[in-house]
Amino acid sequence: xxxxxxxxxxxxxxxxxxxxxxxxxxxxxxxxxxxxxxxxxxxxxxxxxxxxxxxxxxxxxxxxxxxxxxxxxxxxxxxxxxxxxxxxxxxxxxxxxxxxxxxxxxxxxxxxxxxxxxxxxxxxxxxxxxxxxxxxxxxxxxxxxxxxxxxxxxxxxxxxxxxxxxxxxx
Amino acid sequence: xxxxxxxxxxxxxxxxxxxxxxxxxxxxxxxxxxxxxxxxxxxxxxxxxxxxxxxxxxxxxxxxxxxxxxxxxxxxxxxxxxxxxxxxxxxxxxxxxxxxxxxxxxxxxxxxxxxxxxxxxxxxxxxxxxxxxxxxxxxxxxxxxxxxxxxxxxxxxxxxxxxxxxxxxxxxxxxxxxxxxxxxxxxxxxxxxxxxxxxxxxxxxxxxxxxxxxxxxxxxxxxxxxxxxxxxxxxxxxxxxxxxxxxxxxxxxxxxxxxxxxxxxxxxxxxxxxxxxxxxxxxxxxxxxxxxxxxxxxxxxxxxxxxxxxxxxxxxxxxxxxxxxxxxxxxxxxxxxxxxxxxxxxxxxxx
Numbered sequence: 236x237x238x239x240x241x242x243x244x245x246x247x248x249x250x251x252x253x254x255x256x257x258x259x260x261x262x263x264x265x266x267x268x269x270x271x272x273x274x275x276x277x278x279x280x281x282x283x284x285x286x287x288x289x290x291x292x293x294x295x296x297x298x299x300x301x302x303x304x305x306x307x308x309x310x311x312x313x314x315x316x317x318x319x320x321x322x323x324x325x326x327x328x329x330x331x332x333x334x335x336x337x338x339x340x341x342x343x344x345x346x347x348x349x350x351x352x353x354x355x356x357x358x359x360x361x362x363x364x365x366x367x368x369x370x371x372x373x374x375x376x377x378x379x380x381x382x383x384x385x386x387x388x389x390x391x392x393x394x395x396x397x398x399x400x401x402x403x404x405x
Numbered sequence: 406x407x408x409x410x411x412x413x414x415x416x417x418x419x420x421x422x423x424x425x426x427x428x429x430x431x432x433x434x435x436x437x438x439x440x441x442x443x444x445x446x447x448x449x450x451x452x453x454x455x456x457x458x459x460x461x462x463x464x465x466x467x468x469x470x471x472x473x474x475x476x477x478x479x480x481x482x483x484x485x486x487x488x489x490x491x492x493x494x495x496x497x498x499x500x501x502x503x504x505x506x507x508x509x510x511x512x513x514x515x516x517x518x519x520x521x522x523x524x525x526x527x528x529x530x531x532x533x534x535x536x537x538x539x540x541x542x543x544x545x546x547x548x549x550x551x552x553x554x555x556x557x558x559x560x561x562x563x564x565x566x567x568x569x570x571x572x573x574x575x576x577x578x579x580x581x582x583x584x585x586x587x588x589x590x591x592x593x594x595x596x597x598x599x600x601x602x603x604x605x606x607x608x609x610x611x612x613x614x615x616x617x618x619x620x621x622x623x624x625x626x627x628x629x630x631x632x633x634x635x636x637x638x639x640x641x642x643x644x645x646x647x648x649x650x651x652x653x654x655x656x657x658x659x660x661x662x663x664x665x666x667x668x669x670x671x672x673x674x675x676x677x678x679x680x681x682x683x684x685x686x687x688x689x690x691x692x693x694x695x696x697x698x699x700x701x702x703x704x705x706x707x708x709x710x711x712x713x714x715x716x717x718x719x720x721x722x723x724x725x726x727x728x729x730x731x732x733x734x735x736x737x738x739x740x741x742x743x744x745x746x747x748x749x750x751x752x753x754x755x756x
Contacts, residue, residue, distance in 0.1 A: 267543060303532060309539055313543050366521070
């Protein structure tokens with residue numbers, strides 16, 4: 236089909252949808268709609284993982300991001316009943332400053348990503364790195380120490396959130 | 406390739422039709438069962454034993470007036486019931502209904518998709534199932550609907566943790582496979598996983614009941630407090646889809662429990678029975694008997710769900726949260742620890 240393989244077509248369509256939904260997250264006026272577009276973006280990214288033959292990552296991505304974290308986001312937004320009327324109005328200067336800073340961040344990101352083309356992604360020599368068995372072997376053998384450190388970090392964040400959330404500490 | 410596509414689409418259609426059929430007749434059986442428990446007849450007018458009652462109900466739902474609240478977000482309001490029923494049916498693709506059928510040396514698994522991370526896929530699908538309820542409750546623009554939706558999501562998030570941890574224990578006991586087909590296949594030696602994971606099964610069962618929003622966990626549509634909960638503003642067939650999806654959820658989770666903990670299509674002395682009948686592995690008779698065994702187990706679980714609904718009164722909201730966080734979560738962690746220790750001493754774990 237037009238000189239592209241099916242994988243390339245799927246990749247192109249998924250990328251287009253992901254970018255479109257990501258833009259809709261920013262541009263939609265209603266916070267609930269933003270959250271729902273973000274969920275759709277996550278589904279597109281999960282599709283990308285499937286194209287890379289990383290079923291485990293794809294399913295975990297949906298279960299954790301779309302299924303747990305975004306439900307919590309939606310939960311909070313519904314509970315606070317945010318809508319256009321309660322949206323704080325910002326001054327023109329702060330809007331301009333935000334635009335400039337965001338543009339600079341974009342520049343930095345593009346600059347960093349420009350140099351990464353030469354790096355070979357298939358470090359392990361086959362495309363089955365995303366399957367749960369290979370992933371487990373890498374995580375629990377080669378990268379065991381960073382993995383455990385990350386779990387401690389998460390625990391610290393959790394305890395911190397509870398400490399901040401509590402009104403008075405006995 | 407053409408044969409493969411034809412057989413897969415046939416299987417998809419069969420799973421879809423069976424899910425809907427079972428959901429319809431679950432409503433009939435629920436009322437009949439409630440009648441039995443409360444010493445009355447239940448539906449008895451439409452057809453013999455009231456067997457045409459689901460058709461009559463469906464017809465009524467179709468011809469009722471459809472009301473969409475003026476202030477609601479129309480698109481999301483219409484989308485929500487469809488989303489809910491799609492996510493309910495989606496988990497059905499994982500269920501291996503019968504042993505593989507072999508025709509002319511080609512093996513046909515009786516399962517729509519053998520996903521190698523099936524258990525996690527199941528958790529993912531159940532967790533996105535809450536979007537139908539949340540979107541429906543929010544777009545109704547009604548306080549009661551919103552409260553019902555928020556309750557449903559809080560309940561789902563709370564019980565998913567204990568459910569996931571009890572499933573991890575099951576996976577460890579099954580030798581580390583995440584595929585539904587392999588978990589069911591491992592139980593063909595006659596020992597069902599319920600023997601290895603009794604506590605895990607109880608936790609999973611309670612969580613499944615909470616995830617499907619069944620009484621005594623139906624705080625999301627608690628009539629005494631919230632009118633109709635998240636579907637207060639829904640009418641006609643949209644309401645019907647919400648009610649229908651609840652039964653499909655119940656059917657799928659019953660099938661999952663029968664597969665994970667009670668051997669699925671395996672039953673005690675099945676190998677001896679097949680040998681006595683002189684059946685080769687892969688013949689259609691074995692698939693048929695296996696399917697009947699699995700289906701019977703599923704129906705028994707559906708009945709247990711109903712039995713509990715008509716026996717135990719509804720929880721209060723704080724009781725529900727306490728049960729989830731302070732009882733089931735520590736219990737499931739304890740079960741995980743116990744499983745690891747037992748499996749280590751049985752020599753199944755290597756470090």
